[in-house]
Amino acid sequence: MSQDSFDQKKAWILQDIAHTLSGAKDASPKGSIDELCLPIMDTINAHDDMVTTSSCSGRVSVFLEGHKLKEDHVKVGAKGDGGRWLYVTHDKDTLNGWYRQPIFHYNHVDASTLDEKVRYVLFKFEPLILHVKCRDFDTASALYTTAMNCGFRESGINVHNIVAIKISMKLDIPIGYLDEATDKVVLFVDENYLEIVTQGSLTRFRENERKLLQLHDAITALVQSSSNKQSKDRETFEERRERKKREGLERQKQIQVERVVEEMREAIEEDILEDLNQF
Amino acid sequence: MSQDSFDQKKAWILQDIAHTLSGAKDASPKGSIDELCLPIMDTINAHDDMVTTSSCSGRVSVFLEGHKLKEDHVKVGAKGDGGRWLYVTHDKDTLNGWYRQPIFHYNHVDASTLDEKVRYVLFKFEPLILHVKCRDFDTASALYTTAMNCGFRESGINVHNIVAIKISMKLDIPIGYLDEATDKVVLFVDENYLEIVTQGSLTRFRENERKLLQLHDAITALVQSSSNKQSKDRETFEERRERKKREGLERQKQIQVERVVEEMREAIEEDILEDLNQF
Known part of the structure; x- marks a missing residue:
């Protein structure tokens, strides 16, 4: 990824859009x-x-x-x-x-x-x-x-x-x-x-x-x-298609990583709450 | 007047506003x-x-x-x-x-x-x-x-x-x-x-x-x-008041000049139309 701040922001936003789109398949009407x-x-x-x-x-x-x-x-x-x-x-x-x-x-x-x-x-x-x-x-x-x-x-x-x-x-x-x-x-x-x-x-x-x-x-x-x-x-049409496919896979991977991280975060939060409740 | 294009435009616009305001006294509801x-x-x-x-x-x-x-x-x-x-x-x-x-x-x-x-x-x-x-x-x-x-x-x-x-x-x-x-x-x-x-x-x-x-x-x-x-x-308050007064008078003068020019232009147009009608 380029170090340029616009490119970085754009990458984040596109990732967020891909995330929302994949989330929309979960039939959530809000945030789609x-x-x-x-x-x-x-x-x-x-x-x-x-x-x-x-x-x-x-x-x-x-x-x-x-x-x-x-x-x-x-x-x-x-x-x-x-x-x-x-x-x-x-x-x-x-x-x-x-x-x-x-x-x-x-x-x-x-x-x-x-x-x-x-x-x-x-x-x-x-x-x-x-x-x-x-x-x-x-x-x-x-x-x-x-x-x-x-x-x-x-x-x-x-x-x-x-x-x-x-x-x-x-x-x-x-x-x-x-x-x-x-x-x-x-x-x-x-x-x-x-x-x-x-x-x-x-x-x-x-x-x-x-x-x-x-x-x-x-x-x-x-x-x-x-x-x-x-x-x-x-790039030629073929090159662009290849790049888009590659970027799509990258995004999919990123989304999966984020989901696992999210689940871990929730599990950890639950653990901490349980620990607190024991006192 | 400064040769700067913003200053020039601003002067024209202010002149136009002063013109409209003086025109508004003529009880014209439109354009006021x-x-x-x-x-x-x-x-x-x-x-x-x-x-x-x-x-x-x-x-x-x-x-x-x-x-x-x-x-x-x-x-x-x-x-x-x-x-x-x-x-x-x-x-x-x-x-x-x-x-x-x-x-x-x-x-x-x-x-x-x-x-x-x-x-x-x-x-x-x-x-x-x-x-x-x-x-x-x-x-x-x-x-x-x-x-x-x-x-x-x-x-x-x-x-x-x-x-x-x-x-x-x-x-x-x-x-x-x-x-x-x-x-x-x-x-x-x-x-x-x-x-x-x-x-x-x-x-x-x-x-x-x-x-x-x-x-x-x-x-x-x-x-x-x-x-x-x-x-x-x-400028001090006094200087500013003096300058505003001066500028106001300048604008009044300009408005009068424009009116006379407008009347002359109309008169000339009428003359030309008359000349044309004679042929």
Whole structure:
């Protein structure tokens, strides 16, 4: 492995991605990588000077705000203090009829009975978001410009040459509130309205996928043009396939090593706890 | 004026701002600068290495999407092709009862009757957004970090060292559609629901103002610490007031010159058109 700090970080991140992907086979829904993002991640990570640090292919969620009253003001959309997701999906095919889950109660609520402290329930559509760490500012600039040209107009560069690739296609809709007296989630819109916003979300899911493909094509062109520039003596297709296979095996080995280490660590922790309990 | 290109651009931009501000007295609502932004803009523009290039203090709007069908897909939230604002306000004190304007018709609309091509009407709350051009990447980084630390988590740096200062506090709510048969704007939510989202917008306006003040304080500290660093022999308060006065007069003069030039240009254009018409 190169001593260069970007290369080192990239290797760690790729290892982590491989780990998560192998973990996803264990049917753990949390911490898995969205399938729709995998092809574009592969393309980006094939570039020597880029690595994906986080990704979300787009999702629909229903969120209950946390407790909102701070010392001197009311927080909006609070994530902390008891805020929690009531529903999340990244898969448009599972969206149908989400609002018929028994957790949701329907009732007319007069606007005048709600005050600032009410914990609202928000329906959200959030489009694709990708974070890509780049070796240098020039690479970050090129990626940023490519994304902007594809219509990802909310993109920006953070410090440390991380490009946030974002597009404006959100929905953010108050649909209900938490009735503190009964601890029930009460929706103050009807199922017909929720069906309308579900249809709107399906349209957005489709448009989002189209934009993802467009971005993938543009980044493929960027990666190719810069790798053409970089090295005339670069590896052949066969050499690359061999190298990828070798790297894949290395990663697999590394994952196995990590699992054994993890198991040993747990066993040792248990031993220590047992020892402590004897006193 | 310095020959440095940042200084030159900054001088032009400040001149433009002064022009717009003097124009705002002409009671033109469009193209004016939001009053709430003026103090923070002054603070930023007092820094030698920063200049504000655009600003919006936060607003509520109701937007009718443009025609949506493209060759192979449906556009979401289309700004072009007939998309237009039905209502905009930056002033929370004027928000009360906005939904009672005669342009809005109310009707139950069955979800199944709406297809992908429907032009939706969207109710939006958009918080403060500020764009600041910086002389160099270090200044941009420092400003970006200051904004992030104040909770403006959607911020980013564009190329050309422009920092976009943004916070996540949006509402984006489909509330109706354009009935193509009658060309009427039909709202499929009731006034009670619109009152609820209006209350939510008022809470956001207040939280937005609080965050703006917090950001202003943090940027003031940033500007002071970097100007302390920059020059020990910097001007006194009196000298600065004198210089500001001088620069203000210069700008006023420049604006008058531009007006006269503009009038002359129009007169000359008219002459030429008359000459052409004689042939």
